[in-house]
Amino acid sequence: MEKDEIRIAVMRIEGTNCEDESVKAFKALGVYAETVHLKQFYSDFIKEEEMRTIWDYSCIVFPGGFSAGDYVRAGVIFSARLKSVLRKDLEEFIKEGYPVLGICNGFQILVELGALPGFDEDRPIADKPEMALSINDSNRFECRPTFLKHENKGKCIFTRRLKREIVVFPVAHAEGKVTFPMGREEEYLNTLKENDQIVFRYVDKDGNYAGYPWNPNGSYYNIAGICNVKGNVFGLMPHPERAIWKWQLYSDIDLLVENDFWELEGNNEADGLAIFRSIVEYLLKF
Amino acid sequence: MIASVYIELKEGVTDPEGEATKKALHLLGFKNVKKVSSIKVFRIEIDSVSRDEAEKEVIEMCEKLLANPVIHNYRIEWVD
Numbered sequence: 001m002e003k004d005e006i007r008i009a010v011m012r013i014e015g016t017n018c019e020d021e022s023v024k025a026f027k028a029l030g031v032y033a034e035t036v037h038l039k040q041f042y043s044d045f046i047k048e049e050e051m052r053t054i055w056d057y058s059c060i061v062f063p064g065g066f067s068a069g070d071y072v073r074a075g076v077i078f079s080a081r082l083k084s085v086l087r088k089d090l091e092e093f094i095k096e097g098y099p100v101l102g103i104c105n106g107f108q109i110l111v112e113l114g115a116l117p118g119f120d121e122d123r124p125i126a127d128k129p130e131m132a133l134s135i136n137d138s139n140r141f142e143c144r145p146t147f148l149k150h151e152n153k154g155k156c157i158f159t160r161r162l163k164r165e166i167v168v169f170p171v172a173h174a175e176g177k178v179t180f181p182m183g184r185e186e187e188y189l190n191t192l193k194e195n196d197q198i199v200f201r202y203v204d205k206d207g208n209y210a211g212y213p214w215n216p217n218g219s220y221y222n223i224a225g226i227c228n229v230k231g232n233v234f235g236l237m238p239h240p241e242r243a244i245w246k247w248q249l250y251s252d253i254d255l256l257v258e259n260d261f262w263e264l265e266g267n268n269e270a271d272g273l274a275i276f277r278s279i280v281e282y283l284l285k286f
Numbered sequence: 287m288i289a290s291v292y293i294e295l296k297e298g299v300t301d302p303e304g305e306a307t308k309k310a311l312h313l314l315g316f317k318n319v320k321k322v323s324s325i326k327v328f329r330i331e332i333d334s335v336s337r338d339e340a341e342k343e344v345i346e347m348c349e350k351l352l353a354n355p356v357i358h359n360y361r362i363e364w365v366d
Contacts, residue, residue, distance in 0.1 A: 073354060080351050112354065128349065132356040139302035181356050182298050218300070 001058060001286045008033035008279075009057040013078055018064035018103065021241040025276040028244060038078075042085045054089040058283050059099045062106030064172070064239055074133065074175045075108030082113055087125060090115075094124040097286070099157060099279050100233045104173055107225070107235030108133050116235045118228025119191060131188070132179040133237070137218030143172040145249065146216055146238055148200040148224050149207060155196035155231040161278040166207050167271035168249060169238035171216050176237040178219040178226075189221055200225040200236055243272030287333075287340050288366040291352060293326040299357045328352060329365070337364065 008026045010019045012035050019035040026033035039045075040052045054060070068077035082090065094100060094115065102110040110116045111133055114126030136142055145168050152159050180188040192198050201222040204210040215222045217237070225236025242248055246268045250256050295301050303324040311319045330347070334340035341362060348360040 072352060076351060076354075083350075129354050129356055132354045134299065134357055135302045137300060137302055139306040179299070179357055182296060 001283050003031060003284060006031045006283050007057045008059045008061060009036045010061045010063050011036055011038060013038050013067050015067045015069050016063050016065035018241060022061050022063045025241045025244050025273060029277055029280050031280055038081060054086065054093050059279055062102040062109045064104035064106060067105055075105055076112045078109045079112035091125045094233055097232050099282060101158060102235040103239055104237055107237055110233065110235045115233050116228060117192065117197060117226055118233055121229050124228060133175050134177045134179045135175050136177055138212065141174040142216040145170045147203050147205055148238060149203045151201055152199045153196045156199045156227040156234055157231050157282045158234040158275050158278050159199055161281055162274045164271060169240050169243045169272055171238045173237055176217040178223040180220060185220055192226060195229045197226050197229060198223060199227055240272035240275040243270045246270050289330045289344050290363045290365050291328045291330060291344060291348060292361040293353050294359050296357055296359055
């Protein structure tokens with residue numbers, strides 16, 4: 001695929017709120033990205049020039065936010081609507097190898113949809129959810145930077161351009177605790193490990209696995225992000241789009257000025273951009 | 287017909303909301319509180335030819351939307 005053929009859809013419905021930052025991350029890399037309302041895929045009340053099909057795009061992103069107000073469970077309403085109108089297309093899209101990314105609420109959507117953990121390559125969307133992102137152990141909305149250790153050995157197409165092993169991405173969620181069926185946790189974990197599906201784990205500032213507050217939600221095995229068995233569906237609770245420039249990561253103005261972290265170029269790129277770059281590089285070879 | 291659908295966490299799944307509520311109740315002086323569980327209830331009014339048919343449909347609703355089978359149990363009570 002040529003660079004100018006790449007088209008990224010960042011999906012929105014009522015309550016998503018990270019779509020603009022996600023679009024910006026792709027635009028920073030010089031590829032076309034746009035926000036698309038789910039209605040544009042099916043409604044009759046859409047102007048012709050705004051109608052879309054999934055095949056108009058080379059990558060689908062489910063952004064962060066509070067889709068449908070987090071009612072019932074975070075992400076479940078969006079996933080129910082997806083199932084009703086796009087399930088077959090999305091399943092085909094994943095089978096073809098196109099990338100699908102879910103950030104924060106987007107991860108919750110992919111889990112409720114049954115697209116993650118995504119153990120079955122032939123049926124990339126399971127009938128029922130196989131894991132849950134349950135309420136944080138702290139019972140609080142956890143909003144701050146987290147340290148993540150990249151543990152993927154190459155399956156996940158979204159982290160291939162990551163240069164460092166430990167990165168800092170912020171989290172902002174109340175429901176992010178990775179939970180597998182009771183009593184079957186180890187079985188799930190072994191499958192994830194065997195398939196190289198574990199992508200990020202929460203660590204402390206020295207890179208050691210640690211509990212709260214380093215693991216902000218109590219996730220099993222400190223898991224922060226996983227991909228499906230094929231490596232082309234990826235969900236994570238932390239926000240890479242909030243860590244694409246260094247100035248997004250520091251609140252200390254003096255430090256920013258001192259280090260000249262303001263400019264949108266040169267060494268001011270932060271690790272989050274590598275996630276989006278990995279998608280672009282993957283599509284260029286697609 | 288009206289059903290109350292109770293969505294509860296499975297035994298053993300941590301319930302941070304229940305725990306936090308218990309703590310707050312203790313702080314308010316309710317020292318006898320042993321356990322608090324958070325339960326979500328949806329009241330669903332539904333047209334159907336029979337209770338059986340309606341129940342089948344409500345079960346499907348639980349499996350498709352209201353509960354996540356990994357962490358939840360559900361229970362249906364007919365109120366009307």
